[in-house]
Amino acid sequence: MVANTETINAVEKATKDYKYGFVTDIETEFAPKGLSEDIVKFISKKNEEPLWLLEWRLDAYRKWLKMNKEEPKWANIYFPEIDFQDAYYYAAPKSDAEKPKSLDEIDPEILSTYNKLGIPIKEQEMLAGIAGSGNVAVDAVFDSVSVATTFKTKLSELGIIFCPISEAVKKHPDLVKKYLGSVVPQTDNFYAALNSAVYSDGSFVYIPEGVRCPMDLSTYFRINAAETGQFERTLIIADKGSYVSYLEGCTAPMRDENQLHAAVVELVALDDAEIKYSTVQNWYPGDENGKGGIYNFVTKRGACRGVNSKISWTQVETGSAITWKYPSVLLQGDNSIGEFYSVAISNKKQQADTGTKMIHIGKNTKSTIISKGISAGYGQQTYRGLVRMQAGADNATNFSQCDSLLIGKNCGGHTVPYIDSRNPTSQVAHEATTSKISDEQLFYVQQRGLNPEEAVALIVNGFAKEVLKKLPMEFAVEAQKLLGVSLEGSVG
Amino acid sequence: MGTALEIKDLYVEVDKKEILKGLSLKIEHGEMAAIMGPNGSGKSTLASVLAGKEGYDVISGSIEYLGNDLLQMSTEDRASEGVFLAFQYPVEIPGVATSTFVRTALNAQRRNRGEDELDAIEFLKLARQRAKELEMSEDFFQRAVNVGFSGGEKKRAEVFQMSMLSPTLAILDETDSGLDIDALKIVAEGVNKLRDNKLSGIVITHYQRLLDYIKPDTVHILADGKIIKTGDKSLALQLEEKGYQGIIEAN
Numbered sequence: 255m256v257a258n259t260e261t262i263n264a265v266e267k268a269t270k271d272y273k274y275g276f277v278t279d280i281e282t283e284f285a286p287k288g289l290s291e292d293i294v295k296f297i298s299k300k301n302e303e304p305l306w307l308l309e310w311r312l313d314a315y316r317k318w319l320k321m322n323k324e325e326p327k328w329a330n331i332y333f334p335e336i337d338f339q340d341a342y343y344y345a346a347p348k349s350d351a352e353k354p355k356s357l358d359e360i361d362p363e364i365l366s367t368y369n370k371l372g373i374p375i376k377e378q379e380m381l382a383g384i385a386g387s388g389n390v391a392v393d394a395v396f397d398s399v400s401v402a403t404t405f406k407t408k409l410s411e412l413g414i415i416f417c418p419i420s421e422a423v424k425k426h427p428d429l430v431k432k433y434l435g436s437v438v439p440q441t442d443n444f445y446a447a448l449n450s451a452v453y454s455d456g457s458f459v460y461i462p463e464g465v466r467c468p469m470d471l472s473t474y475f476r477i478n479a480a481e482t483g484q485f486e487r488t489l490i491i492a493d494k495g496s497y498v499s500y501l502e503g504c505t506a507p508m509r510d511e512n513q514l515h516a517a518v519v520e521l522v523a524l525d526d527a528e529i530k531y532s533t534v535q536n537w538y539p540g541d542e543n544g545k546g547g548i549y550n551f552v553t554k555r556g557a558c559r560g561v562n563s564k565i566s567w568t569q570v571e572t573g574s575a576i577t578w579k580y581p582s583v584l585l586q587g588d589n590s591i592g593e594f595y596s597v598a599i600s601n602k603k604q605q606a607d608t609g610t611k612m613i614h615i616g617k618n619t620k621s622t623i624i625s626k627g628i629s630a631g632y633g634q635q636t637y638r639g640l641v642r643m644q645a646g647a648d649n650a651t652n653f654s655q656c657d658s659l660l661i662g663k664n665c666g667g668h669t670v671p672y673i674d675s676r677n678p679t680s681q682v683a684h685e686a687t688t689s690k691i692s693d694e695q696l697f698y699v700q701q702r703g704l705n706p707e708e709a710v711a712l713i714v715n716g717f718a719k720e721v722l723k724k725l726p727m728e729f730a731v732e733a734q735k736l737l738g739v740s741l742e743g744s745v746g
Numbered sequence: 747m748g749t750a751l752e753i754k755d756l757y758v759e760v761d762k763k764e765i766l767k768g769l770s771l772k773i774e775h776g777e778m779a780a781i782m783g784p785n786g787s788g789k790s791t792l793a794s795v796l797a798g799k800e801g802y803d804v805i806s807g808s809i810e811y812l813g814n815d816l817l818q819m820s821t822e823d824r825a826s827e828g829v830f831l832a833f834q835y836p837v838e839i840p841g842v843a844t845s846t847f848v849r850t851a852l853n854a855q856r857r858n859r860g861e862d863e864l865d866a867i868e869f870l871k872l873a874r875q876r877a878k879e880l881e882m883s884e885d886f887f888q889r890a891v892n893v894g895f896s897g898g899e900k901k902r903a904e905v906f907q908m909s910m911l912s913p914t915l916a917i918l919d920e921t922d923s924g925l926d927i928d929a930l931k932i933v934a935e936g937v938n939k940l941r942d943n944k945l946s947g948i949v950i951t952h953y954q955r956l957l958d959y960i961k962p963d964t965v966h967i968l969a970d971g972k973i974i975k976t977g978d979k980s981l982a983l984q985l986e987e988k989g990y991q992g993i994i995e996a997n
Contacts, residue, residue, distance in 0.1 A: 693800070694837045701797050701833075702851035702907065703825040703858065712850060716841030716890065 285344040291315060294451050297344050301420045301455070304427065314440040314450030321444055329607040330636040330668060331576050333549065336514060343452045343485075370739050371732065408468060415460040416471055419487055422458035429460055433491055437520035437557045437584070445516040446553045453487035453518065461496035461527075470726050472501040486517040492527035494560065499530040501729060515574075517552045525560030525587065532725050534733055536573035536740075539604050547575025547604070554581035558590035558619075566593035567610070568724045570733045572740040575604060580638065582611035585619035585650070592621040597718040597733075599740045600633030600665065609639040609670075614647035614680065623654040626718045628737075629665035630744035636668040643680035650680040659717050660690045661710065661744045696745065706745045711738030750775045750946040751915060756807030758788075758795055765791045767971030768807070773915075773964075776943035780957055780982065781950045783968035784990040789950045790834065792968070793919040796948075797831040798824050811915065825851075826858035828914030832904040832921055839891040844903065845873060847891045848910050855911065876909045880936045898929035905936035916940075916947045922956040934959030954982040969994050 285296045294315050298308040325336065354360060357378060368378045409416055415426060423430050440450040461467055492498055502519075515537065521529050531554075540547025550573075556565035567581035583592030594610040612621035627635045641652045658667030673682050691713050699709040714737050715722065722730055751773040758766035765788045773779050783789050795802050796809070798821035809816040814827060839847065853863040864872065877884050882902060892900050901921055908916055918937065922930050937960055941947070949960055957965070957979060965981040966973045969990065974997045975981065985993055 692837070695839060697797075697799050697821065698833065698837045699839070699847075699851075700821040701825055701829075701831050702847070702911065703822050703855035704851060705820070705822045705854075708850075708854060712842060712847070713839060716839055719841040 285342065287342055288339045289315075289341075289343055289452065293343050297452055297454070300344060301423070303420075303423055306431065307423055310435070310440075311451050314447050315452075317441050318444070318447035318451055321447060326444055329578055329638070330634065330670075331578060331605045331607050333576055333605075336549075338448075341514065344454070367739060371735050405469065412465050412468070413462040414465060414467055415458065417458055419456045419458040419489060422460075422489075426458075426460070429491065430458065430489065433489055433520065433522055435520075437522060437555045438518050438553050443553060445551045446518055449485045449487060449516050449518045449553070453485040456487040456517070456519075457490070457500075458488070459490040459498060459500065461492045461498045463493045464495040465493075466496065467498040470499045470501050470728075473503065484515050486515075486519075488517070488519040489522075490520070490529055490531070491522045492524065492529045492563075494524045495526045496524075497528045497530075499726060500532070501726060502531070502533045503535045513546075514549050514551065517554075519552070519554040519581075521554075521556035521565055523556065523558050523560060523563035523565050523590075526562045527560060528564040528566075529556060530566050530726075531556070531568070531581075532729055533567075533569040533571075534725075534729055534736065535569070535571045535577075536736060538575075539573050539602065540575040542602055545575075548573070549576045550574040550579065551576075552579040554579060555584065556582070556592070557584045558587050558592060558616075560590070561587040561616075562589045563587050564591040564593075566591075566595070566724070568593075568595040568721065569597070570722070570725070570729075570736065571596070571598040571606065571608065572736055574606075577604075577606040577608055580609050580611055580640075582613070583621065584613045584615065585621065585647075586615045587619075588616040589618045589620075590616055591619070593724075594621075594623045594625070595721040595724045596624070597626045597628070597721045597737070598635060599628045599630070599737065600635040601629075601740060601744055602631040602633060604631075604633045606634070607636045607638055609637045611640040612642070612652060614641075614643045614650040614652070614677075617646065617648040617650070619647060619650045621650075621652045623652070623656070624720055625654075625656045626721050627656070627658045627667050628661070628714060628717070628741070629658065629667045630661035630741055632664045634666045634668075636670060638670045638672075640672040640674065641682055641684075642672075643675040643677045643682065645676045647677045648679050650677065652680075652682045654682075654684045656684075656686045657717070658686075658688045659714065660688065661741065691745075707738065707742055710741050710745050714738070714741060748775050749773070750777070750812060752808075752810045754808045754810075756795070756809065757805040758791055758807075759803045759805055760791060760801060764805075765971055766795070766807075769968070769972045771966065771973060773946045773948065775946060776941075777964060778941065778947040778949065778960065778962045779964040779966060780960075780962035780979075781948060781966045781968050781973075782952065782954075782982065782985060785952075787968045788971045789968055790919060793831060793917050793948075793950055796824075796915075796917055797821060797829060822854070823858065825911075826855040828912075830908050830911055830913030830916045832901075832908060832916065832918045834919040834921075834923060836892050836895075836900045836904055838893045840893055842891050843888050844891050845870070845887040848873065848907055851907075852910055873910065876906060879939055880906055880909060881932070882906060897924040898926070898932070901925060901929070901933050902936065905933055905940075909936070909940055914944055914946060916945060918947065918949045918951075918960075920950055920952065922951055922953065927955075930956060931959055954986045957982050967993055967997075 285293050291312060294311050298311055438446050440447050459471060490500060523529050537548040537550055558565055565583050571577050585592050592612050598606050598608055600606045610623055623639060625637050627637055629635045637656045643650050656669050660667055667688060669686050671684055675682055695713055696709050699712060715734050722733055725733055749772055753769060753771040756766050756769045781789060804817055816824060849869045856863050921933060949962060962979055965977055965979055967975040975993060
């Protein structure tokens with residue numbers, strides 16, 4: 255029986271209303287599941303963004319579609335296909351009613367890790383998202399409201415901008431427009447395109463000419479202490495002769511409902527400027543089978559635009575079910591320096607394919623890579639690095655050292671170095687070692703009074719020392735504890 | 747004085763092969779006992795079993811130390827109870843400074859015993875004092891444990907660790923191997939400085955030479971998995987004259 259016109263119209267109307275239903279409800283919490291141009295528009299509107307940025311996002315989205323949803327598959331990691339329509343791309347922070355009321359409601363395993371890492375209770379409450387802890391807890395943790403405030407005052411006196419990128423778009427649009435996407439273009443890779451379309455928020459930092467930022471900037475201190483988003487976008491610009499040290503992440507295990515984390519970080523260093531970017535990442539790695547863990551697919555790149563500029567990346571990656579990232583440096587300015595220091599742990603069923611790309615373009619450029627990979631349990635870890643000396647990179651030098659430490663019989667450590675040199679005066683040196691913690695070492699250390707876990711932590715910290723000492727103090731001490739905690743149960 | 751260590755009728759297998767065949771031994775508080783024996787007699791096995799190394803199957807017998815059933819204790823618990831093994835081949839631990847290592851170990855033991863841990867300053871004070879007593883330079887504090895150490899330096903570092911950890915049972919496993927006479931004297935002097943009536947020692951060695959410097963109270967001859975003869979330090983001289991075969995045949 256053929257439906258009459260009335261019925262057809264009614265059905266059409268109902269469908270149309272549903273499809274666009276949420277637009278009218280802009281005040282409330284979240285977009286429905288799935289990804290479409292409407293979702294991109296929704297996110298942009300929520301952030302109150304100008305038209306140029308919305309267009310930039312839509313452009314990225316269209317380019318992502320053209321990539322035909324073909325996720326890159328060349329890395330040494332395995333995971334089930336991601337259904338990009340089966341996710342929320344915008345979710346407001348939880349209301350107090352939905353938050354846990356006290357630490358007693360928190361997964362005891364997480365609490366136990368907080369305790370092992372020595373995190374104070376107030377901080378634990380904040381990390382666990384206990385109702386009412388919010389910003390007040392941050393102040394309480396750091397002793398007084400005045401700490402956060404003096405910090406902000408000091409920075410603004412120096413002309414330093416440190417705010418959420420959503421705020422920077424409104425207050426400093428010229429800066430954002432100039433640099434956003436200049437280091438990681440929308441089409442750089444599948445996940446960068448996705449991030450460009452739907453990024454939630456992130457940090458924006460601008461250090462004016464000649465200014466040395468007097469303190470480490472930390473995401474912890476970010477003025478808008480909202481929940482960490484799954485698609486963070488960070489942009490740091492160090493103007494001529496300036497210096498900044500930026501800390502991302504924390505040692506506490508971070509859980510998130512969203513499984514895929516595809517952040518983009520862009521760093522720009524002009525003449526004689528230096529950016530030091532340190533990351534300690536302990537995203538939830540999933541259960542013993544890796545189920546439910548976070549996928550950390552990040553694109554991080556720094557451009558040493560200016561002469562004598564310097565960018566160093568230091569990372570301690572202990573969490574996530576899968577880590578896929580290559581913090582890189584484009585050494586454009588003559589005499590510029592790029593550094594990559596990394597400690598990555600893959601335990602239980604974790605997988606990591608991580609490394610760096612050092613692209614030497616200018617003359618006398620220098621890069622140093624020190625990668626320490628630790629595999630335990632059934633963990634699989636791959637170092638993948640590219641050192642490219644372009645034709646104009648006269649007298650450029652690189653030194654790479656990739657060391658793998660294997661604990662137990664079931665894990666794997668792999669090294670895939672690519673060296674591409676197109677300049678006969680450049681020098682590239684690569685060293686690699688693979689070792690395991692020997693029974694002799696363990697027995698020796700235990701005979702001096704350490705239990706098996708303390709012994710592993712000691713030996714691993716020795717192995718990773720060269721990298722750990724590149725971290726700012728506060729992070730270094732925490733990172734040492736974190737290495738020990740991450741390897742619990744790996745021996746015996 | 748009282749018995750510190752008593753081993754009764756110990757049978758130990760390694761890879762299903764019987765190495766110790768009913769070994770019995772008694773050591774008093776403050777006694778320095780030498781154990782000498784030919785290769786394969788079980789000297790290293792004895793040291794390893796006392797320290798709690800894996801891979802050694804105790805078939806029967808008992809070991810009592812300061813009233814504790816040693817075989818029931820983990821390696822680290824034995825260490826906290828005062829057992830110290832000066833290794834024959836001390837292993838390298840890259841990236842871990844010697845002072846960091848010793849401080850971590852000392853504090854782990856103190857923690858296990860319910861004592862207060864030493865902070866960095868207290869520790870450094872103690873370390874400097876001990877280094878001075880042993881006539882060792884502080885240069886090696888920052889060097890990674892045994893990394894790039896010569897044979898003599900390794901053995902001296904073992905003695906330094908021993909002096910820092912204040913054990914009550916020190917097992918010196920062929921401490922003299924690989925050392926020239928001068929290095930040997932220095933190591934022996936170090937050990938002698940630590941001797942008192944609270945420290946019991948087992949000096950495992952092939953040769954009587956070390957015993958000229960670390961004069962033992964007792965000498966045991968270990969052959970084919972058990973102690974076949976016990977005497978005072980003159981027994982070591984007899985051994986020099988007759989050789990192991992001579993002693994074994996006569997017993």
